[in-house]
Amino acid sequence: MGRGFDLEARLQSREERGLRRELAPVDRIGPTARRVPDPGADVPAFDANAEGLLVFATNDYLGLAGDDRLAEAAARIAHEFSTGAGASRLVVGDTFVHRDLEHALAKSKETKRALVFSSGYAANIGTITALAPDVVFSDELNHASIIDGCRLSDAEIKVYDHCSATDLRAAMDRRACESDEEESWLVVTDSVFSMDGDIAPLSTICSAAEHYGAWMMVDEAHATGVYDGGVVGQLGLEDRVHIQLGTLSKALGSQGGFVAGNETLIEYIANTARSFVFSTGLAPPAAGAAQEALRIAQMTDRPRTLQDRADHLRSGLKDLGFEVLGETHILPVLIGDRENAVALDEALRDRGVLAPAIRPPTVPEGMSRLRVAPTATHTSEQLDRCLDAFEAAGEEVGLR
Ligand SMILES: Cc1ncc(COP(=O)(O)O)c(C=O)c1O
Numbered sequence: 001m002g003r004g005f006d007l008e009a010r011l012q013s014r015e016e017r018g019l020r021r022e023l024a025p026v027d028r029i030g031p032t033a034r035r036v037p038d039p040g041a042d043v044p045a046f047d048a049n050a051e052g053l054l055v056f057a058t059n060d061y062l063g064l065a066g067d068d069r070l071a072e073a074a075a076r077i078a079h080e081f082s083t084g085a086g087a088s089r090l091v092v093g094d095t096f097v098h099r100d101l102e103h104a105l106a107k108s109k110e111t112k113r114a115l116v117f118s119s120g121y122a123a124n125i126g127t128i129t130a131l132a133p134d135v136v137f138s139d140e141l142n143h144a145s146i147i148d149g150c151r152l153s154d155a156e157i158k159v160y161d162h163c164s165a166t167d168l169r170a171a172m173d174r175r176a177c178e179s180d181e182e183e184s185w186l187v188v189t190d191s192v193f194s195m196d197g198d199i200a201p202l203s204t205i206c207s208a209a210e211h212y213g214a215w216m217m218v219d220e221a222h223a224t225g226v227y228d229g230g231v232v233g234q235l236g237l238e239d240r241v242h243i244q245l246g247t248l249s250k251a252l253g254s255q256g257g258f259v260a261g262n263e264t265l266i267e268y269i270a271n272t273a274r275s276f277v278f279s280t281g282l283a284p285p286a287a288g289a290a291q292e293a294l295r296i297a298q299m300t301d302r303p304r305t306l307q308d309r310a311d312h313l314r315s316g317l318k319d320l321g322f323e324v325l326g327e328t329h330i331l332p333v334l335i336g337d338r339e340n341a342v343a344l345d346e347a348l349r350d351r352g353v354l355a356p357a358i359r360p361p362t363v364p365e366g367m368s369r370l371r372v373a374p375t376a377t378h379t380s381e382q383l384d385r386c387l388d389a390f391e392a393a394g395e396e397v398g399l400r
């Protein structure tokens with residue numbers, strides 16, 4: 001017996017609890033891809049003759065990750081500047097490319113400034129810990145990076161019912177009665193929830209926060225690029241939301257995260273967010289690609305095309321008798337039982353469609369689902385193949 005770590009036993013335990021995950025490389029990021037089982041330390045080998053799967057599993061909602069214009073922007077920046085920032089932004093990693101992107105992001109968010117991080121995860125943990133709130137009121141389905149930020153910040157965490165401004169108000173009421181001292185309060189929510197495909201009622205949540213003088217933070221990871229200015233922008237809430245957060249890694253087809261707000265907020269975050277201060281600046285080619293993606297999202301009808309694709313798939317799945325949750329471009333097909341969800345996932349793969357089963361603990365027991373995420377670059381014919389596969393797979397598994 002040493003003082004080390006029995007990782008084999010830990011992995012085995014995860015396996016037994018159905019929590020073991022496996023990497024499976026793909027040959028490209030796009031509407032179709034070939035996928036091979038985890039090759040371990042070996043380089044993956046793709047069979048050139050194998051037919052690719054239809055992929056409904058990425059967050060590359062606008063289909064920009066494989067776009068030539070982004071690749072050209074990234075290559076140009078790599079040649080003109082560098083492939084990496086070389087240092088923290090606060091040392092010598094702060095380039096014109098970062099500033100240009102931050103300017104464009106702030107403009108799209110109608111804020112004074114924005115600050116880019118190396119990921120959305122880093123943006124969330126950095127921002128929340130830097131604010132160091134006394135109390136955080138957090139939606140029960142908020143993303144893991146928000147939860148981790150709250151935990152790391154040492155704040156008292158009050159979780160309110162999903163999308164319930166009523167429960168939020170009740171939680172704030174209770175806290176206000178419990179504590180007589182002046183505390184700093186932060187309310188934080190995703191705008192679009194990635195596993196439920198629904199949208200937080202931001203106006204009523206803002207009203208609750210305002211009633212108690214709390215600050216409001218909204219994570220727009222799944223709305224950035226999909227809705228101009230995010231959900232906050234669509235609802236005209238820029239002046240009521242203190243902190244707008246987003247990612248460059250999903251609809252913008254690149255890598256990185258950002259926070260947007262007023263001058264003082266950004267200056268403070270740049271000085272104190274440890275995931276910004278003690279981390280190399282975002283790679284300039286990723287910043288260049290994201291800026292090009294933002295331009296495409298704003299200047300073309302890609303977001304509209306995505307909504308059309310999602311509407312087509314949503315109504316087709318409903319016509320087949322499936323229950324589809326939410327109201328956005330993310331389509332969670334509710335199955336309920338975890339085994340049935342896994343069986344449907346496998347039956348779809350056998351028919352060339354990748355739409356992964358989402359099981360507990362990611363979602364509550366009895367709420368297993370398949371997360372179907374179309375992209376703007378799926379063709380109508382591919383959407384119809386997806387629906388045909390759902391019809392046949394559903395019958396095979398006994399869900400129709
Ligand atoms: C709501 C939300 N916030 C933040 C993140 C993290 O963003 P990134 O992938 O850029 O680290 C994610 C990623 O899944 C997310 O869903």
